[in-house]
Structures are given as structure tokens and as C-alpha cells.
Amino acid sequence: MIRSIDVSAVLHEAVRASYADLVTRATGRAVREHIEQAYDAAPAPVTRMDFGGVRCIDYSCADEIVAKLLRDRMRVLLLRGCSEAHLEALTPVLEGHGLAVILERADGTLDGLGRRESAIALLDELVQAQLAARTAGGAVALVEA
Numbered sequence: 129m130i131r132s133i134d135v136s137a138v139l140h141e142a143v144r145a146s147y148a149d150l151v152t153r154a155t156g157r158a159v160r161e162h163i164e165q166a167y168d169a170a171p172a173p174v175t176r177m178d179f180g181g182v183r184c185i186d187y188s189c190a191d192e193i194v195a196k197l198l199r200d201r202m203r204v205l206l207l208r209g210c211s212e213a214h215l216e217a218l219t220p221v222l223e224g225h226g227l228a229v230i231l232e233r234a235d236g237t238l239d240g241l242g243r244r245e246s247a248i249a250l251l252d253e254l255v256q257a258q259l260a261a262r263t264a265g266g267a268v269a270l271v272e273a
Contacts, residue, residue, distance in 0.1 A: 130206065130259065130270075131172035135193075136181025138162050150185040156192025163193070167201055174259060175202050176232070180209025190221040198227045204250055207241070208232040215241070230254065237267040 136148060142158040150156060167175065198205055207229050210218065222228060222242030230250050231241045238260060240247020251268050254260035260270050
């Protein structure tokens with residue numbers, strides 16, 4: 129089972145603002161706390177966070193949200209809707225903490241992001257759990273939408 133979280137919707141709920149930017153550690157903390165409450169109410173083996181409605185994320189929010197969720201709550205985190213600008217903040221934060229996530233590309237294929245060995249292990253774990261499968265071309269893609 130994959131639980132989905134719309135990060136933009138959580139941002140608007142957590143800080144009661146109309147902007148679409150994840151900036152400042154305080155904003156990141158508010159968003160993370162809302163995600164933690166939802167996760168604790170119904171944990172799932174895989175969590176998909178959709179960043180599609182988020183215009184930008186800075187390093188402090190990437191650390192406060194993604195890194196802390198991985199360290200404290202979530203085992204497998206799948207990110208969707210990430211732009212190159214999002215990845216510029218997320219990648220060094222993940223690598224700096226020795227963490228990894230799965231990145232869901234627009235074409236549905238999955239890639240690891242962060243610590244390479246951990247990312248490969250996460251992809252293998254999704255395949256073993258039959259949530260993803262290897263394609264004829266050797267890529268990995270979700271089997272559950």
C-alpha cells in the first residue's frame with residue numbers, strides 16, 4: 129500500500145497561507161508536524177509525497193521535512209512532482225545525512241535520490257514487495273498507481 133500526501137495542500141493547511149513556497153525552518157517544521165500526525169494515524173509501508181503544487185523548497189525545509197521524516201518516521205519515501213529546482217535542495221540534504229528516497233519521474237519510472245547504496249536497496253525493496261517491477265528496458269516502475 130502506498131499512502132499519498134499532497135505537500136502543497138499540507139503547506140496551506142499548516143501555515144494558513146496562500147503561497148506555494150517551502151521556505152524557512154519554521155514553515156518546514158509546521159508542514160512536517162502535520163504530515164507526522166496524518167502518518168501516525170494510519171502508517172503505511174510506502175509514503176508518496178507530491179511536490180507538484182510547491183513552487184520552491186529551500187535547504188532548511190528539505191532538511192526539516194524530508195530528512196527528519198526519513199530519520200524519525202518513514203522507511204520508504206517516494207517523491208513525485210519534483211522540479212530540478214526542488215532537486216537542487218533535496219539532493220544535498222539527503223546526501224549530507226546519508227539518506228535516500230525514491231523519485232517518481234513524469235514517465236512513471238523510478239530513480240533513487242540521495243545515498244546511492246540506500247537508493248538501490250529501496251528500489252529492490254519495492255520490487256520485492258511487488259509494488260514496483262522492472263520494465264523490459266531495465267527501468268523500475270510502480271505497478272500500483
